Amino acid sequence: MPSTLTIAQLNNNPSPRRIIIVGGGIVGAALAFHLSRAESENHIILIDKSLETLLGSTGHxxxxxxxLNESPVLTRLAxxxxxDYLTIPGGFQTVGGLExxxxxSGLETLERRQRIAQEAGLPAELLTPEVAASLAPDFIDANSIKHCLHFPLDGTANAGIITSYYVHQARARGVDFLETAVTGFATKKENETSKIATVKTASGDINSEGSTVILATGIWTSSLISNGSTPVTQLPIPIVPxxxxxxxxxxxxRRVGTPYPFVRWLDHHVYARDHGDxxxxxxxxxxxxxxxxTKSAIGAWPSSFDQVLSDACSNLKNKTEFQIQGQNTDPEEPWVANKPFNGIFSVTPDNLPFAGRVPDVANLWLAAAIWVTTAGGTAKLLAREILGDDENSTTSEDKALLDALDPARFQGVEADLLLQQSLSKYNDIYNRET
Incomplete structure (x- = not known):
């Protein structure tokens, strides 16, 4: 998809109703879509370094x-x-999930999660190993498991189809798109806060003094916020790739019959899914x-990951069918689809996204560290807050969610501690032990 305007056109036609979204993955696209649905005079521009290829985490x-997450915030957003995804043709398939x-201790976890699911209005049923194995017979050996919990309303999202839908719908509603790499920002002091006065790109500077700027930049957010030797914000924004x-x-x-549910082996931190082919x-x-x-969310392949995958595959009935040897050690080389890869994503100290206004930068908002699992819901929430009119006013529930996602929530905490806390969340990414 080509750009629909140039930087010169932007700078020659300043607008106080301009919203600049940096990042064209599923989060940025969802924001463009939901912001464009409002009856307003806002001029929305989405900027990404590649409008044709999803280079961020959305792409893999x-x-x-x-x-269900043991964080009520993440459950609500999911x-x-x-x-949202169910309204998108081909975007979501309700295949269910098995744990x-x-x-x-695993049984105690599953029983607790069943209770929490019921409280959240999500059906969840404990199954026998035999019944669970019948739902994914190539994955599950009934003799190797004892406890199973089934979530029938969970499913798989096709992030590419969803993102494309958001983009085309937003474009039809007048959202503009600009293909260029954002490289940094220039800020300007204003009373007790600053504001982003310039969005720097590989193709030239964009005057943004009168604009709202939203970073939907995923794994690149921390490097953009740090802005070289001049940080954009004085607040810690611990988004760790x-x-x-x-x-x-x-x-x-393709298998005949019903697609397999998504399966997670809780004792081993391993998961598997049926991709169709x-x-x-x-x-x-x-x-x-x-x-x-660097250029994409595919990183160099550590040799230690060969053993990690070998150990992971041992939990599946069709263990010998999986490829376990990484394809290269150079992230600059092209990624070969359908081969083992190192997919980079973001973690935070509390496993929650960042969504909201950055309080010490008057015109800056964050929508980052957001997974496909919560992208649509978070974008809708943030769009309501940004628009802030009677038709799109936030509710008390919205405000509670935004408080939990506040970009300022780690103010005063040392950077080293935040890094340690973020990395510690990786091995229990689903917050089962909170």
């Missing part, structure tokens, strides 16, 4: 949308997200590894 996300365990191994079976004919598997069972992303 496993796509599972598990609605439920809202599913309602498996073979330990007494981490490495994550994912692999596939070779391409095959192949199966996929990922693991969190390794020391967290911080990375600095």
């Amino acid at each position: 996300a496993p796509g599972f949308v598990g609605q 439920k809202d997200t599913v309602q 498996l365990s073979s330990t007494p 981490v490495a994550h191994p994912y692999t596939f079976t070779p391409l095959r004919a 192949r199966d996929g598997l990922g693991s969190y069972d390794h020391p967290p590894m911080q990375l600095d992303p």
Whole structure:
């Protein structure tokens, strides 16, 4: 998709109703879509370094949308997200989710999660190993598990289709798109706060003094916020990019019958899904590894990930079908689809996204560290807050959610501690132990 305007056109036609979204993955696209649905005079511009290819985490996300999290905030956002995705043709498939365990502590976890699910209005049923295995017979050996919890309303999201839908709908409503890499910002002091006066790009500077600027930049957010030697904000924004191994079976004919549910082996921090023409598997069972992303959200392949995948595959019945050897060690080389890869995504100290206004930068908002699981719901929430008119006013529930996602919530905490807390969340990414 080509750009619909130039930087010169932007600078020659300043507007006090301009909203600049930086980042064209599923979060930025969802924001453009939901902001454009309002009856307003806002001029919305989405900027991304590639309008044709999803270079961020959206492009390789496993796509599972598990609605229950032991954080009520994430549960609410996930439920809202599913309602959004269900309106998108081909965007969401309700295949269900299975959580498996073979330990007494695992049974306690599943029983607790069933109670929490029921309180949240989400159906969840404990199954026998035999019944669970019948739902995904190539994945599950009934003799190797003891406890199973089924979430029938969970499913898989096709992030590419969803993002494309948001983009085309937003474009039809007058949202403009600009393909260029944002490289930094120039700020201007104004009373007790500052504001972003210039958005710097590889193609030239954009005057943004009268604009609202939203960073939907995922794994690149921390580097953009740090802005070289002149940070944009004095607040800590701990969004930590981490490495994550994912692999596939070779391409095959699609299975006959109902697609498999998404399956998680809680005791081993391993998950698997049916992609239709192949199966996929990922693991969190390794020391967290911080990375600095370069051109895309595909990182260099650490040799240690070969063993991580080998151990992960041992939990599946079709263990021998999965590829376990990484394809390269150079993140600048092209990614070969359907091969093992290191997919970079973000973690935070509390596993919650950042969504809201940055209080010491008058015109800056964040929408970052947001997974596909909660992208649609978070974008709707933030759009209501940004628009702030009678038709789109926030509710008391919205305000509680925004308080939990406040970009200023880690003010006063040391950076080293925030980094340590973020990395510690990686091995229990679903917040089961909170």
